[in-house]
Amino acid sequence: MAEAKTTAGVQSVERAFELLELIARAGGEAALSEIASETSLPLPTIHRLLRTLVGIGYVRQLANRRYALGPRLIRLGEVANRQLGALSTPILKALVTELGESANIAVLDGDMVTYISQAQSPHSMRMITEVGRRSSLHGTGVGKAILAELDDERVQRLVNQAGMRQQTPKTISSMDQLFIELDAIRARGFAIDEEEQELGVRCLAMAVPGAPTPMAISISGPITRVTEEFAARAIPHMRVATAALSAALAVAND
Structure with missing residues (x-):
């Protein structure tokens, strides 16, 4: 009996x-019908779990009766992003040593990207992006590199939602x-921001394969x-x- 309760x-x-992931994939909010269409869970179970969450x-x-990710996830996300930033710092610093320009890492955050780590160029004239800054998907190198990894339907939904x-x-x-x-990014394997975020600045970006x-x-x-x-x-x-x-x-993650 105890084992059955544990399993349940x-x-x-x-x-x-699973429901949190579904809402996140939808861009941070979704209607009950949208959630139900993406899972095999019975509707009463979805209702019960959403009420609990x-x-x-x-x-x-x-x-408007839609469900959105809640504020308690923000703290968890901030801690996770700090840990990821610490993990990535040596990799970014190695890039700066080799290339001499600023290196960044950004993650998909709802319908935008959030920068979570940076190593700055030693040049006096350099690109500085604050950690924690949120930017558009369609107008940044990192955003376009991420979008190129997604299917067209999800791209359309995220960009329409953000504008x-x-x-x-x-x-x-x-x-x-x-x-x-x-399509061009998928063919060549990296994205280019041609002064789309800031005039006078060019950015090269590449998605991280197999990232969680x-x-x-x-x-x-x-x-x-x-x-x-x-x-x-x-x-x-x-x-x-x-x-x-x-x-x-x-x-x-092991």
Whole structure:
């Protein structure tokens, strides 16, 4: 009897996390019908689990009856991001040593990206992105690298939810243009931010393979230094860095 209760308890925990993951994949909020369509759980079970998650603050119900990730997840996410930042710092510093430009890591955070770690360039004129800063998916190198790893339906949903604000005159401004760009990224294996986030700055970004949450590493600097010749030298180092971070994450998750 005790073993049966333990098994049922573990199953409830697994199901609760399944619902949290579904809401996260939907961009941070979802209707009950959307959640039900993505899981084989019975509707009464979904209701019960959501009520429990709402009661303890891990999910909140919005005025329009949709369900969104709750505020208690913020603290967990902040701690996890700090740990991930500490894990990635040596990898970013090695990139800066090799290439001389600022290196960043960002993760998918709802319908945006959040920068979680940075190693700064030694140059007096350098790109500085604050850890914790949130930026658009369609207008950043890291964002486009992450989007290129997702299926088109999810890309459409995330970008529609966030909107396509133009940060500069060079920011991608239509879904058709974005899908063309994502196809190019998938073909060459890395993304380029051509002054789309900030005029005068170019960024190269590459997704981390097999990461538990979508993430990307980037190298950025002034367009006068981040040239085609620089990119040819940087990409092999970035492949090594993303593979190293992927391996470190796999060990940490064992």
